[in-house]
Amino acid sequence: xxxxxxxxxxxxxxxxxxxxxxxxxxxxxxxxxxxxxxxxxxxxxxxxxxxxxxxxxxxxxxxxxxxxxxxxxxxxxxxxxxxxxxxxxxxxxxxxxxxxxxxxxxxxxxxxxxxxxxxxxxxxxxxxxxxxxxxxxxxxxxxxxxxxxxxxxxxxxxxxxxxxx
Numbered sequence: 401x402x403x404x405x406x407x408x409x410x411x412x413x414x415x416x417x418x419x420x421x422x423x424x425x426x427x428x429x430x431x432x433x434x435x436x437x438x439x440x441x442x443x444x445x446x447x448x449x450x451x452x453x454x455x456x457x458x459x460x461x462x463x464x465x466x467x468x469x470x471x472x473x474x475x476x477x478x479x480x481x482x483x484x485x486x487x488x489x490x491x492x493x494x495x496x497x498x499x500x501x502x503x504x505x506x507x508x509x510x511x512x513x514x515x516x517x518x519x520x521x522x523x524x525x526x527x528x529x530x531x532x533x534x535x536x537x538x539x540x541x542x543x544x545x546x547x548x549x550x551x552x553x554x555x556x557x558x559x560x561x562x563x564x565x
Contacts, residue, residue, distance in 0.1 A: 402475050405462040417453035421446045436543035437525045443551035444522035450558045451476050469519050477512040488564045514554045521546050
């Protein structure tokens with residue numbers, strides 16, 4: 401659920417999410433080898449928190465409620481189509497493609513798709529599945545791939561959007 405972020409709460413909400421996404425990313429990087437399952441979980445939460453930070457800082461939107469993860473994805477998808485944000489995003493994606501993506505993956509909806517994929521990977525790492533076997537557990541390769549190809553690129557693009565005027 402989205403709400404208008406009250407002006408009285410704005411500073412604390414933004415400050416919390418600025419700290420939180422950075423802590424989560426650091427935790428993910430520090431645990432990619434020793435605790436790869438937690439690296440994926442923390443990496444996703446870094447993505448989720450920077451999304452809430454972006455929505456709060458740029459649009460005064462606060463995401464809350466029982467469907468908070470899906471709400472963040474939906475709201476991000478809606479907001480990136482805003483004229484100024486869309487232009488900035490397309491420029492950032494064009495410059496990011498050389499660093500992170502193949503050309504086929506670069507679309508306007510890349511960010512919401514990456515956030516949704518991050519959520520799916522977090523669920524696979526965090527929750528029991530009937531098909532769980534030792535071969536399907538979160539490995540160092542899984543966490544490294546997730547951080548290098550999903551979480552960190554997403555965060556770099558979101559940071560650039562946050563700092564763009």
